[in-house]
Amino acid sequence: MADNTARKRQFEQCVDQHHAGLYRVALRLTGREATAVELVQETYLQAWRGLDSLRDTERMRAWLFAILRRQFLKSLGRSPEWLATDVTPHTLEEDVAPRGGAWPDGSAATADATQRTDDRDLIQWAVEQLEVRYRFPVLLQLMEGLSVAEIGQALELPPGTVLSHLHRGKQQLRAILEREIPHG
Amino acid sequence: MDKERPNKSPGHLSDDDLARQLRDIRVPDTLRAELLNLLDRAEGSRALTTRAHQAHWQRPMLWSVAVSAAILAAVTLWQFFPTTPPAPDIAQHPRGESSASSVPSVGKSETIAEMQPASDDYTERTDALRAQIVELELAQLLRTQRELRRESLPELSPRERVALAYAMSGEMLHRRVGPTPVVQEQLQQVVREFPETQGSELALRVLSK
Numbered sequence: 001m002a003d004n005t006a007r008k009r010q011f012e013q014c015v016d017q018h019h020a021g022l023y024r025v026a027l028r029l030t031g032r033e034a035t036a037v038e039l040v041q042e043t044y045l046q047a048w049r050g051l052d053s054l055r056d057t058e059r060m061r062a063w064l065f066a067i068l069r070r071q072f073l074k075s076l077g078r079s080p081e082w083l084a085t086d087v088t089p090h091t092l093e094e095d096v097a098p099r100g101g102a103w104p105d106g107s108a109a110t111a112d113a114t115q116r117t118d119d120r121d122l123i124q125w126a127v128e129q130l131e132v133r134y135r136f137p138v139l140l141q142l143m144e145g146l147s148v149a150e151i152g153q154a155l156e157l158p159p160g161t162v163l164s165h166l167h168r169g170k171q172q173l174r175a176i177l178e179r180e181i182p183h184g
Numbered sequence: 185m186d187k188e189r190p191n192k193s194p195g196h197l198s199d200d201d202l203a204r205q206l207r208d209i210r211v212p213d214t215l216r217a218e219l220l221n222l223l224d225r226a227e228g229s230r231a232l233t234t235r236a237h238q239a240h241w242q243r244p245m246l247w248s249v250a251v252s253a254a255i256l257a258a259v260t261l262w263q264f265f266p267t268t269p270p271a272p273d274i275a276q277h278p279r280g281e282s283s284a285s286s287v288p289s290v291g292k293s294e295t296i297a298e299m300q301p302a303s304d305d306y307t308e309r310t311d312a313l314r315a316q317i318v319e320l321e322l323a324q325l326l327r328t329q330r331e332l333r334r335e336s337l338p339e340l341s342p343r344e345r346v347a348l349a350y351a352m353s354g355e356m357l358h359r360r361v362g363p364t365p366v367v368q369e370q371l372q373q374v375v376r377e378f379p380e381t382q383g384s385e386l387a388l389r390v391l392s393k
Contacts, residue, residue, distance in 0.1 A: 015219045020211045044219050123205040142203040
């Protein structure tokens with residue numbers, strides 16, 4: 001009974017500290033509020049079930065983002081190994097579309113560029129052009145300030161690869177924005 | 185990348201600029217409460233699963249106990265209240281034999297001495313029938329208990345099987361209703377009547393608890 005109470009307290013603490021960050025990243029990943037909420041809920045549900053397996057609470061943030069990433073890939077019907085494949089930006093739209101052409105909230109997975117840029121802000125549009133394997137490290141560092149070590153834990157990547165993905169990802173994000181919008 | 189260009193200019197983007205734009209998201213006020221409610225849902229689902237699991241094994245257990253009790257009651261009644269001699273037509277067909285070859289007909293003119301062999305024959309056949317019925321019931325009990333325990337029993341002799349069935353029945357009753365006089369008597373009877381069998385060993389173990 002005491003264990004369960006402590007577990008609940010730990011979970012509540014985990015929600016208080018990290019739910020906003022998880023939601024922000026989830027929204028940037030999915031681009032849809034309802035889908036992002038579902039993704040965060042699923043992440044916390046998995047976290048609650050696996051809370052006992054978390055020995056080092058210092059790693060909680062990285063652990064939660066690792067779950068979020070797994071759930072996101074699961075919603076796309078992809079395995080983590082899929083991220084290792086080379087995805088070029090011009091094929092990204094097809095590759096990130098979930099199977100069946102719809103997101104879990106039932107909305108259409110693809111929209112034309114006009115509708116997308118009308119409905120969402122520029123940075124969201126640019127994130128969606130980014131290769132998926134670069135999205136995670138870039139979002140985790142720029143949005144939530146995770147260290148290279150934490151990103152490595154969350155993505156199960158060695159620090160060298162994380163650094164490389166961060167460099168290329170940010171480069172790609174800037175290039176996408178600057179290519180689309182001429183400086184004036 | 186032939187897509188309509190967004191009507192905004194990024195200018196020169198530093199990491200801080202990118203971060204600021206990326207973080208420009210309003211987190212729903214209700215999200216925290218929704219996440220904390222997940223616990224209730226998760227626990228509710230676990231409770232349902234537990235209840236379903238309990239019902240899953242309790243039902244066959246109750247059935248088994250009911251069947252065992254019924255068989256025990258039938259056997260006890262059979263032993264303590266011997267039945268009247270069965271009707272001739274039932275006794276004459278214990279194994280599908282023809283009536284003419286198995287039992288002589290009984291006529292009014294025959295004397296008591298002449299009827300005695302026929303009466304003895306009826307008694308023997310009745311006993312054989314009783315033994316067969318008990319055997320069938322015990323076999324059914326063994327099958328039920330074997331399925332319940334999910335384990336296969338070794339091949340046993342009829343005597344071993346009868347002893348083991350009685351002992352297992354007694355053990356189950358002992359576990360369910362405790363060491364009542366009736367249960368203890370059943371177990372002691374197994375020890376007395378079937379010494380040096382697995383049944384008697386089981387009965388002794390249960391009695392010693």
